[in-house]
Amino acid sequence: MTRTKAWLPWAVLLAVASIFLLKSSGDSATKSEEAATLTKVVVHSAAISKNKAGTHQREPFAKTGVDPFKIVDLTSSPTPEPPPPSPAETPAPVAAVFPFRYFGRMxxxxxxxxxxxxxxxxxxxxxxxxxxxxxxxxxxIGDTEIVVNYVPLDTRTVIDTRAAE
Structure with a gap:
């Protein structure tokens, strides 16, 4: 133990004792209560400041159930991959956009x-x-329309030929 840390508990004890002595006045019942409290503070301070080996200790932390020194593997992904979407979540396939336009007849x-x-x-x-x-x-192919089928999804597209003429 270093010398600078050895005087700290005694300084705290002296400060607490001087506060009690300055506050005490007149009433003997109050003085006896203050003396009992001072004795508890002194005993508690001495119990915390040194253990049996003569080294300083602190009060134990509250139990939280979490190990702060637990080893965490940062190389693996922290969350498992999500499961593949269920059939209800899979969007229905959409027909491709018809890439042709009606040009005319000849x-x-x-x-x-x-x-x-x-x-x-x-x-x-x-x-x-x-x-x-x-x-x-x-x-x-009709006089007023052309019907085109998108075969993979069996979806029909109707092209109005009257609008172009």
Missing amino acids: AGPDGKLITYLTRDDTLVPITQGMELDGGFKVES
């Missing part, structure tokens, strides 16, 4: 009408039953 060399769709800068002549890129199939 009479062919044999006199039949040829219907054209355009994609980017490419003209695509279509016929009924023809399969297009992206999983689309032309189901029917």
